[in-house]
Amino acid sequence: MSASPSYGARPWTFYVLATLFTLFVIFLYGPMISVLVLSFQGPSGSLVFPLREPSLMWFQELFSPRRTGDVAGAFGRSLPLALLVMLMTVLISVTAGFAFRRRFRGSTVIFYMAIASLIVPGLVLSIGTLVTFRYLGLSASWITSGLGAHLSWALPFGLLIMFAVLGRLNPAYEEAAYDLGASRWRTVKDVVVPIVFPGMIAVALFGFTLSYDEFPRSWLTVGTKNTLPLEIWTMTTNVTSPALYALGTVTTIVSFLVIALALSAILLIQRRRSTGK
Amino acid sequence: MTTTQGSGDIRLVDVSKQFGSSYAVKNVNLTIPHGSYCCLLGPSGCGKTTILRMIAGHETPSAGEIFIGDQMVVGKRPVERGTAMMFQSYALFPHLSILDNVAFYLKMRDVGKTERRERAREMLARVQLEHLKDRMPAQLSGGQQQRVALARSLITNPKVLLLDEPLSALDEFLRLKMREELKRLQNDLGITFVHVTHTQPEAIALADMVVVMDTGRIDQADTANMIFNEPETPYVARFMGGQNVLSGTVASRAADLVRVRAASGALYEARPDKAAKVPAEGAPVSLAVRRDRIALSPRAEGGPVVNAVSGVVEATEYQGTYVKVTIATEDGSIFVANVSDDAYFASPVDTGDAVTARFRPEHLHFLSKVDTGAAGDPYLDAH
Numbered sequence: 001m002s003a004s005p006s007y008g009a010r011p012w013t014f015y016v017l018a019t020l021f022t023l024f025v026i027f028l029y030g031p032m033i034s035v036l037v038l039s040f041q042g043p044s045g046s047l048v049f050p051l052r053e054p055s056l057m058w059f060q061e062l063f064s065p066r067r068t069g070d071v072a073g074a075f076g077r078s079l080p081l082a083l084l085v086m087l088m089t090v091l092i093s094v095t096a097g098f099a100f101r102r103r104f105r106g107s108t109v110i111f112y113m114a115i116a117s118l119i120v121p122g123l124v125l126s127i128g129t130l131v132t133f134r135y136l137g138l139s140a141s142w143i144t145s146g147l148g149a150h151l152s153w154a155l156p157f158g159l160l161i162m163f164a165v166l167g168r169l170n171p172a173y174e175e176a177a178y179d180l181g182a183s184r185w186r187t188v189k190d191v192v193v194p195i196v197f198p199g200m201i202a203v204a205l206f207g208f209t210l211s212y213d214e215f216p217r218s219w220l221t222v223g224t225k226n227t228l229p230l231e232i233w234t235m236t237t238n239v240t241s242p243a244l245y246a247l248g249t250v251t252t253i254v255s256f257l258v259i260a261l262a263l264s265a266i267l268l269i270q271r272r273r274s275t276g277k
Numbered sequence: 278m279t280t281t282q283g284s285g286d287i288r289l290v291d292v293s294k295q296f297g298s299s300y301a302v303k304n305v306n307l308t309i310p311h312g313s314y315c316c317l318l319g320p321s322g323c324g325k326t327t328i329l330r331m332i333a334g335h336e337t338p339s340a341g342e343i344f345i346g347d348q349m350v351v352g353k354r355p356v357e358r359g360t361a362m363m364f365q366s367y368a369l370f371p372h373l374s375i376l377d378n379v380a381f382y383l384k385m386r387d388v389g390k391t392e393r394r395e396r397a398r399e400m401l402a403r404v405q406l407e408h409l410k411d412r413m414p415a416q417l418s419g420g421q422q423q424r425v426a427l428a429r430s431l432i433t434n435p436k437v438l439l440l441d442e443p444l445s446a447l448d449e450f451l452r453l454k455m456r457e458e459l460k461r462l463q464n465d466l467g468i469t470f471v472h473v474t475h476t477q478p479e480a481i482a483l484a485d486m487v488v489v490m491d492t493g494r495i496d497q498a499d500t501a502n503m504i505f506n507e508p509e510t511p512y513v514a515r516f517m518g519g520q521n522v523l524s525g526t527v528a529s530r531a532a533d534l535v536r537v538r539a540a541s542g543a544l545y546e547a548r549p550d551k552a553a554k555v556p557a558e559g560a561p562v563s564l565a566v567r568r569d570r571i572a573l574s575p576r577a578e579g580g581p582v583v584n585a586v587s588g589v590v591e592a593t594e595y596q597g598t599y600v601k602v603t604i605a606t607e608d609g610s611i612f613v614a615n616v617s618d619d620a621y622f623a624s625p626v627d628t629g630d631a632v633t634a635r636f637r638p639e640h641l642h643f644l645s646k647v648d649t650g651a652a653g654d655p656y657l658d659a660h
Contacts, residue, residue, distance in 0.1 A: 172368035175335050180382040180433065181356040190384070194372040269372075 032252065039245035047242060058246035071247060074231035077142050079254075081227060082212040084143075085150045089207030090200055093158030097166040114159055117152040122216025125149060130220040142222040149217040154210040158203040165199030198266045205262040209255060284346040285359065285436035285469035286311040287332060292341030294327050301327040303493040305341070309486060311436075314463050314470045316480035319490030320516075325473045326441060328490075332471060333362040333439045345437060359436035363443055367426040369414035375401065376410040379428045400428045420451045427462070438463075440472040444479060456482060477517055481505060489513045506567070511648040514565040521571075521612050523586075523641075524563045524648045530555055534638065537562055541608045544583050547641035555643055563648040570640040571614040573602060574624075576631035584641070586612050587633045590626050602626060604634060 034049075042053025062071050096114075100107060117125070129149050133140050140146070173195060177187040193200070215229040226234065228251060235244055287309040294302040302324040309315045317325040330336040332343060334355045343350050350358045369378050376397050377384075383393035401407045404424040414422060423443065430438060443459070444452045460483055463470045474480055480487045481501045488498040489512075497509045505517055514520035525539035535555050537545040547564060549555050556562050576587055588606035600621040604612045614634050626632055 170366060170368065172364045172366050173370060175362075176364055176368035176370070176429075177381070177385075178335070179333065179355045179360075179362045180429070181354070181385045182381075183385075186385060190381075191370055195370070197372075 035245045035248040036252070038242055039249040041242040041245070045242065047240065047244075058241065058243045059250070061241070061243045062246045062250065070226070071228075071231060074226050074228045077222075077225060078212055078228035081142055081146060081150065082208045084147060085154050085211035086204045086207035088147075088151060089154045089158040090204050092155060093162040093203050094196075094200060096159055097162035100163060101166055111159075115156045118156045120152075122153070122214075123219060125152060126217050126219045126221050129217075133221075140221055140223040142218075142225060142227055145221040145223070146218060146227065149221040150211040150214055153214060153217055154207045157206045157210065161199060161203050161206065162196075165196050165202075169196060198269060201262050201265055205259065208258055212255065212258075284311045286346065287437060287469065287471070288342075288344040289328070289332075290342045290344070292328070292331065292338045292343060294324070294331060294336060295339040300493045302331070302338075305493075305495055307488060307495060307498060309469060309471060311346075311469055312467050313485040314460065314483055315472065315486045315488060316484035317471065317473045317488045317490060318475070318477065318480040318516075320475055322492070323490040324493045325475075325488075325490050329362075329439050329441055329471060329473045332358075332437070333360050334358055335362070356433065360439055361430035361433045361435035361437070362439040363423075363426050363430050363441065365441045365443070365445065367414075367422045367446075369422055369425055369429070371414055373413075374410065375406065375412050375414065375417070375425050378414065378425060379432055381429065382433045397428075397432065400432045401425075403431075404428045419447050420455060423447070423455060431466075435468060437469045437471065438466075440470065442473055442475070444474070444476075452479075459483065481517075489516060491516075507642055508565060509644060510646040511563050511565070511644055512646075514644060519568055520565040520642075521568060521586075522563055522565050522644070522648050524561065526561050527556055527558050530558055535643075537564060539608075543586070545641060546583050546638045547643065548638040549643055553643040554645060561647045563644040563646065565642045565644055566636045566640050568601075568613050568615040569599065569617075571616070571634045571636050572620075573614055573616055573626060573632050573634055575626075575633070577633045582633065582635075584638060585633050585635045587631070588612060590628050590630045590632055592628060593626065602632075604632060 037051055038045075038047070038049070039058060040054040040056070041051060041058060042055045043057060045052040100111065126149060129145050130140055133145050138144070169192070173191055174187055177191045182190065213229060214227075215233065218227050218230055222230065232244070232247055232251070235247065287307075289305050289307040292302060292305045293300060305324075305328065307328075317328060319325045327336060331338050332345075334350065334353060338351060345358055345360065348358075355362065369375075370381065373381065376394055379400050380393040380397035383396060388396075398407060398410060401410055404427055406421060406424055406428070409417065409421065414425065417425065423446075440459070444455055447455060456479060459470070459472070472480075472483060481504075484501050486498060487501050487504045489496045489504060491512050497504060497513045499507075504513065505519060508514035508517060508520060511522045514522050523537075523539065523545060525537040525543075525545060528536040528538040528544070530536075533548055535547045535549055537547065539545065545564060577585070586604070586606050588604040590602060591605045591611075592603040594601040594603075595618075596615075597618070599615045599617050602614045602616055602621075604614065606612050612634060
């Protein structure tokens with residue numbers, strides 16, 4: 001085979017699929033762009049297009065609690081919660097991944113039990129968590145029941161990713177380290193973790209975004225104080241100003257920042273490996 | 278490089294390794310002398326890699342003892358054993374530069390950065406790769422990666438270097454080149470090399486001692502020359518690829534001439550050397566004759582012929598210096614003659630020709646085991 005083969009003119013299916021893809025892109029980015037643009041609405045503008053006298057007033061409005069609800073407070077809960085979920089997901093997924101490299105008695109059952117929470121509807125889980133907490137005489141709070149509910153969602157993803165990453169890890173690396181006199185701990189620290197680090201970043205990313213965005217599992221489990229997605233939802237029912245859009249823009253930017261940070265970390269590692277410095 | 282301390286001879290005493298209910302290695306006894314180049318040779322699944330890994334300490338024997346020098350090493354860590362292993366995939370750490378890969382052992386011993394890098398540089402110079410010290414493993418060719426793996430193993434100053442199919446990932450040209458380098462390196466270092474391979478020419482070319490294995494046990498451990506010329510069992514004779522195996526019962530035995538009658542009625546006359554163990558009259562026996570010690574002629578008609586096998590040419594294969602002629606014999610087995618190109622082209626034979634293959638009494642070699650036929654011997658038809 002030389003260059004890529006040519007099959008003559010494009011068939012009609014190409015145009016059908018191209019149209020489909022264009023629609024997909026519009027549906028994906030259209031709303032985001034609309035919200036982004038309208039968040040700069042001026043004082044005389046409304047909730048809909050057109051954009052009049054662009055300003056930053058709704059961003060200022062956003063951080064004055066008396067008008068729009070407790071956005072800053074909600075962010076102050078969502079961020080640490082997402083970071084905590086991220087940290088725990090990475091820690092548990094990686095260690096569980098190591099355990100599952102060796103088949104042990106009942107490992108399949110445990111695996112399916114861990115994965116099963118992916119198919120339990122989020123709202124049901126939310127109700128169930130609240131009921132259980134009430135029964136135990138505990139009060140729901142974002143840092144206890146909320147954290148648990150979020151982990152039930154983020155952990156299975158983390159586990160699946162880590163199983164795939166560690167499944168591809170050649171055991172010869174660890175044997176080579178052992179052969180060269182490395183202790184268990186140094187094998188993990190100096191060989192295994194650096195090799196699977198990109199996978200760990202992927203797990204961290206999932207842990208963070210799944211928690212930061214989570215609505216159904218937060219609904220009844222965060223107690224009296226809202227996380228950000230709940231706060232936005234509340235606002236849609238009682239705030240009728242472009243402050244809502246400003247909030248959408250800010251949260252999207254935070255998500256993008258986290259993703260960009262993670263991706264650049266992966267790229268940096270890959271570049272170091274391919275260029276040698 | 279400092280000189281190695283202690284003897285690197287390896288002794289396996291009644292070593293077995295069980296995985297579940299099946300034995301990968303069963304009751305193996307083997308002594309590999311210090312400073313020798315030993316090849317463990319056998320088809321995949323014969324247990325050769327398991328033996329290597331047990332010597333290395335990456336596998337624990339289910340039973341038996343392993344000694345390196347006068348030290349019982351079962352349960353000891355590789356570094357305490359004085360072994361170093363080179364992995365089939367090389368297992369170079371992808372996140373470390375070549376220099377840091379080689380320096381890894383020193384890092385684990387908490388040698389300071391400057392010193393360990395200096396020593397790693399010296400070791401890289403030894404394998405002529407100093408100029409690549411800052412590259413990452415993925416940027417190196419297969420041959421270069423292998424040399425880095427060698428350097429990384431040798432920096433541990435081992436008494437024994439264990440190599441798991443070290444040449445199998447290389448192309449033919451590099452394989453021959455690295456084969457020479459390995460042999461030279463072993464000569465220079467004077468330490469024991471144990472090299473696992475499934476390639477006969479590799480073992481013959483490299484080894485002072487060839488250990489031929491078959492499903493968990495050792496069939497023969499000897500010099501390459503002995504393995505090739507005087508195989509003990511039909512399996513070894515066939516596996517090494519250069520021999521035809523004939524079977525029959527001893528019809529008569531005198532001091533210098535033994536007659537063997539085959540089931541087909543053919544008569545073989547052999548002149549055993551003094552060491553050969555010739556069974557009693559009437560006992561079954563197997564003989565081997567080298568493929569290149571056979572003369573071909575058109576099918577002989579008439580009376581009984583001694584030391585001859587008749588059949589029809591099934592295939593001819595030109596090999597440059599010789600022609601491999603495969604003959605389907607009258608009793609349904611396969612007989613191979615490697616005829617020198619001069620002899621072949623003087624009187625060529627073609628597929629379908631009826632021929633007789635002859636051999637001389639002194640070229641028949643007695644095997645210590647009787648051929649049991651095809652059952653369990655995948656090399657019976659591997660011609």
